Amino acid sequence: MKKVIYALILPLVVVSGLVFANREIKNETSKKSTPRPLSAAEMKAARKRWEATPDGIMYKKWEASPEGKKVLAGAAKIRKHTSASTNMEAVVTSLSLPPGSRLGFGVMARINGEDYILSFGLENSNEFQQLHSLKVNDKIIVRSHSVSYAPKYSYPIVSGDYVERDSIIIYKRAPRKGGC
Template identity: 80%
Template sequence: MKKVIYALILPLAVAGGLVFANREIKNEPSKKTAPKPPSAAEMKAELTQWETTLEGIKFKKWEASPAGKKVLASAAKIRNQVSTSSNMEAVVTSLSLPPGSRLGFGVMVRINGDDYILSLGLEKSNEFQQLHSLEVNDKIILRSHFVSYAPKYAYPIVAGDYVERDSKMIYKRAPQKGGC
């Protein structure tokens, strides 16, 4: 009986010793270095390389097309307000996004005579509850930090950070965790 117990304990002790011997000591500084961000020349080279791919060629053709020029001009109209994150007056034109869009929850709005997709993020439990009360032709005030565009969409995409209706906040994006 003792031999069986010793036979079981011995491999357990050896395995435990190997585990403790191979683990890293956490107090030592990590020997792995963080990758350097690419330089401007490297980024330009990557962009040039991407522009020669099939997707890059399609994007360049879209940018030169009338639809692409319209989207880029609309994005440029609000670029100053977006970069300063200042208030923009908007009117809700549709409560649904264009068919086939994969932007999460959002609505269509008109700012300064141009239509935009107001993307608010992936729909979660109660985060957008007050936004569901919006109706077509509601006047809202919104703030954003980012405007983007893609050939798939006929409108620029405004990332909504703050939405207000009748001087009452109805949405505010939660700050990112662990970010800058």
């Protein structure tokens, strides 16, 4: 009887030991795979390295040029509105984007006396159908969550989240699925 009990307990001990050993190995690999965030000094060093590259040098020259200063000033002018996602009055100035732009569907708009690229993203099936009804000189209300810029473009780029014309919503960006 004693031998039978030992024969049953021995495999149980071996199997449980293997299970615990395997669990510890998985925990160790998951700890190693998560990179730690960069410190401020590391980010500053990475930026310095990038500024020494040809792209970084070109960007710094653009930033110091009159065109770059104009674009940066325009972006700063509406940054308060974009960070709070508040309404901005705009007038559509062109129904097409500058030649060579790869921003998807968008229009040119004047907000507070400055020209901006109002970009909505890659054109999907019916998502922008009501936006196609916009005409030059239409007065619209725009909300955005971000303004960006690039040396390739002579205007700041406003990503459109919400557009209203004559108190009628003609576009509202759908929230991201599976995100926060």
